[in-house]
Amino acid sequence: MAELNKEKFVLVQQDTILYDERIKTKSIGYYKDAWLRFKKNKASVFAAIILIFLILMSVIGPWINSGYELADNTSGIKWATRLKDMPPKVEGLDWLPFFSGDKELTGYPQNFSNLPDSVNVRIKSVNNIGQLTVVVDYYEYTRVRYSALIDPETQLFDPECYTTLSIAEYEAVKAAEAEYGVTILLEDAPLLAGSYRVRVDYYLFLQYVYDVEEVVFWFGSDGQGRDLFTILWEGARISLMIAFSVALINIIIGIIVGAISGYFGGTVDLVIERLSEVLSGLPFLAILTLLILRFGNSIWIIIMAFTMTGWLGISALTRTQFYRYKRREYVLAARTLGANDIRIMSRHIFPNAVGTLITSLVLYIPRIIFSESTYSFLGIINYAEATSVGMLLSNGQAVMKESFYQVLFPALFISFLMLSFNLFGNGLRDAFNPSLRGVEE
Amino acid sequence: MKNYVLKRIALIFITAAIIIFLEFTFMKMLPQYHQAVLGVDPETFDMLYEREGYGRPIIEQFFIWIRNMIQDGGLGRSLKLKRDIVLIMAERIPVSMRLNIFPYVFSLPVGIALGIWAALKKNKVIDHVISIGVIIFISVPSFVVGTMLQYYMVYIWRIFDTPFVLADVDFAADFWRGITSYLMPMFVMFLGEVSGLTRVTRAELTEVLTSDFMLLCRTKGLTKRQATLRHALRNGLVPIAPAIIGGFISILSGSLIIEQVFRVPGIGGVYLEAFNNYDYPLIMGLLMFYTVIGLFATLIIDLSYGVIDPRIRMGAGKR
Numbered sequence A: 001m002a003e004l005n006k007e008k009f010v011l012v013q014q015d016t017i018l019y020d021e022r023i024k025t026k027s028i029g030y031y032k033d034a035w036l037r038f039k040k041n042k043a044s045v046f047a048a049i050i051l052i053f054l055i056l057m058s059v060i061g062p063w064i065n066s067g068y069e070l071a072d073n074t075s076g077i078k079w080a081t082r083l084k085d086m087p088p089k090v091e092g093l094d095w096l097p098f099f100s101g102d103k104e105l106t107g108y109p110q111n112f113s114n115l116p117d118s119v120n121v122r123i124k125s126v127n128n129i130g131q132l133t134v135v136v137d138y139y140e141y142t143r144v145r146y147s148a149l150i151d152p153e154t155q156l157f158d159p160e161c162y163t164t165l166s167i168a169e170y171e172a173v174k175a176a177e178a179e180y181g182v183t184i185l186l187e188d189a190p191l192l193a194g195s196y197r198v199r200v201d202y203y204l205f206l207q208y209v210y211d212v213e214e215v216v217f218w219f220g221s222d223g224q225g226r227d228l229f230t231i232l233w234e235g236a237r238i239s240l241m242i243a244f245s246v247a248l249i250n251i252i253i254g255i256i257v258g259a260i261s262g263y264f265g266g267t268v269d270l271v272i273e274r275l276s277e278v279l280s281g282l283p284f285l286a287i288l289t290l291l292i293l294r295f296g297n298s299i300w301i302i303i304m305a306f307t308m309t310g311w312l313g314i315s316a317l318t319r320t321q322f323y324r325y326k327r328r329e330y331v332l333a334a335r336t337l338g339a340n341d342i343r344i345m346s347r348h349i350f351p352n353a354v355g356t357l358i359t360s361l362v363l364y365i366p367r368i369i370f371s372e373s374t375y376s377f378l379g380i381i382n383y384a385e386a387t388s389v390g391m392l393l394s395n396g397q398a399v400m401k402e403s404f405y406q407v408l409f410p411a412l413f414i415s416f417l418m419l420s421f422n423l424f425g426n427g428l429r430d431a432f433n434p435s436l437r438g439v440e441e
Numbered sequence B: 001m002k003n004y005v006l007k008r009i010a011l012i013f014i015t016a017a018i019i020i021f022l023e024f025t026f027m028k029m030l031p032q033y034h035q036a037v038l039g040v041d042p043e044t045f046d047m048l049y050e051r052e053g054y055g056r057p058i059i060e061q062f063f064i065w066i067r068n069m070i071q072d073g074g075l076g077r078s079l080k081l082k083r084d085i086v087l088i089m090a091e092r093i094p095v096s097m098r099l100n101i102f103p104y105v106f107s108l109p110v111g112i113a114l115g116i117w118a119a120l121k122k123n124k125v126i127d128h129v130i131s132i133g134v135i136i137f138i139s140v141p142s143f144v145v146g147t148m149l150q151y152y153m154v155y156i157w158r159i160f161d162t163p164f165v166l167a168d169v170d171f172a173a174d175f176w177r178g179i180t181s182y183l184m185p186m187f188v189m190f191l192g193e194v195s196g197l198t199r200v201t202r203a204e205l206t207e208v209l210t211s212d213f214m215l216l217c218r219t220k221g222l223t224k225r226q227a228t229l230r231h232a233l234r235n236g237l238v239p240i241a242p243a244i245i246g247g248f249i250s251i252l253s254g255s256l257i258i259e260q261v262f263r264v265p266g267i268g269g270v271y272l273e274a275f276n277n278y279d280y281p282l283i284m285g286l287l288m289f290y291t292v293i294g295l296f297a298t299l300i301i302d303l304s305y306g307v308i309d310p311r312i313r314m315g316a317g318k319r
Helices: A030-040 A042-064 A078-082 A139-147 A167-180 A202-210 A228-264 A266-280 A284-295 A299-325 A331-338 A341-361 A364-378 A387-397 A403-431 B002-029 B035-039 B043-053 B058-071 B085-120 B127-140 B142-156 B168-174 B175-181 B182-209 B212-219 B226-239 B240-250 B256-261 B268-276 B280-306 B310-315
Strands: A104-105 A121-126 A131-139 A162-166 A184-189 A193-201
Touching: A030 A042, A030 A403, A042 A228, A042 A403, A104 A139, A121 B280, A139 A202, A162 B226, A167 A184, A167 A193, A167 A202, A193 A202, A193 B240, A202 B256, A228 A266, A228 A341, A228 A364, A228 A387, A266 A299, A266 B002, A284 A299, A284 B002, A284 B268, A284 B280, A299 A341, A299 A364, A331 A341, A341 A403, A364 A387, A364 B256, A387 B142, A387 B268, A403 B127, A403 B142, A403 B310, B002 B035, B002 B058, B002 B280, B035 B043, B035 B280, B043 B127, B043 B168, B085 B127, B085 B182, B085 B240, B085 B256, B085 B268, B085 B280, B127 B182, B142 B182, B142 B256, B142 B280, B168 B175, B175 B182, B182 B226, B182 B240, B182 B256, B212 B226, B226 B240, B256 B268, B268 B280
Parallel strands: none
Antiparallel strands: A104 A131, A121 A131, A162 A193, A184 A193
């Protein structure tokens, strides 16, 4: 047995001071953890990118293709109606049949036989009463139709070719001809009853008199000759603005009311509960229609209709969370230390409830967009300021046989918006769901 | 249980009375209401003025309105359609029901079955396929689905010859064509209901399947099939069943969107007509109808929770 004596025992690290080891990794808080888990969900990240793109487009979209402002211009509005229902055309994408500016027309053969060679006419089918279905280059067809179309029976120019110009417009045409050396006026006429009934090259007329650089509609034009690309993004902007502001207002009201009724309980809670019970029985349709009938169809009224009872669900949710946490020991401790009610509610209870709230509220915005577009499709919501996407769809549905693009673009927009919002929301919900935290599948 | 039911029914009456009073007050406050309802003919004007108690306090007007309703046994006359509102509703509600009942009935087994299938094969290919389908049909609004269906079915593939449902006259002329014209709206509703049901079923069942008692079931010797069918499914369906029962009530109210897209002459279409024509008595009657239907559906849902899940019944009435 080895000999043991006191000298052999020396205290290790006697001269050094020991500290806790520095934590090498970064600490991962709740939000950081949520972000990490959100990033893992590829579908949601992709949806978020699409969503950002759509929101961005609704802000800048109306300015991108704004060379054409004829329909907004009071004197130009009568010229714009001649450009109604134009098919989509994108230069550079002409090789795609959809964006080539071609349109199907149906009529008797003589309606197409007199078109000049510059209009590309392809016969598609003949029906049993001898009518042709042809595909024409509709942009060129429109130019000819309003400039130089010859009536097959009379061998004269079609009445539609003649344009009634005001004196100011006629003088602008003359001035442009003198300045740029272009031929706009194809057939001159004397002044008669304060206007000139002449034949003009229609597109050149629009270009030099109304500053329409080029008649090209990326998404086509609607029944009033407005550029669908512009009004689609304008409508999208209104829908998104309403959805975001309604969500914000409802969440703020809901959280405040829910916090008060959950935290204080007692009579306050009882009163608020009964009130919500009655209010929640009020159909949204009733609120919306009565407000619109009373105050008209402005954005603020729509927002008011949505916020009238919209906060009820959020308030109930917050109430439950506050109920759950208010008797916890840590709240008691905070109160013992002298924290007042506001501080306890906002700094101690609310952060614990945030996870559950986010989890159930991420899908709230798409729900508002959904019902906004539904009611504007039905024609109940009908803004004076803009044409919302639902309205565009319902206008397009009436003419979808001839102009399918008028349905397609709004439909694609609303579908992509809803899909990406829902996918994004699902990802966010899973990322923030407290019960899933730290659980790997 | 009996007391609970009675209490709930009494509460429903009070809530309904308050809500209808609110709606009534707001209706009366509309600026064009008096002119539209009373008309310009001095004789009828005086008669209606007296009968409806104009010029008295609003609460008194409300009770006069209810008294008239009970005495005459009706909701008054529509301004535009010039007919009794109860008769209009009696004519249109069956149309909506006829349209709504089939999607409702057929979507139940399909939706639940798809939900179960997806939950059992969680994170497998079939689950992903079902989930993608569900998210698409939940996200894309039914008016988009309906419109696209109309365009392709009628104008491109020419399977149907009309995008809208046929009126009764045409229905009588060609029964088969009439029936097929109802297929598209029913299909759109079916898709929406199936995707909703599949999502809920999958979510509930996944939760139950991962709970501890399922493990117990397997350890005590049940096969996976027995454990799923007898234990998981029963527990998973508890939160779904009341919603399904409540959905049965909403068959009555019809769908505004589907009726608009496919021009169904149902109750939803009447509401839009009334709204666009400022037909105030009809709007009021329909709002009352929607309010009662909504409250009744909530009542049925709450009560069936109590029937299906005894734990909820026990807690009722105690704060």
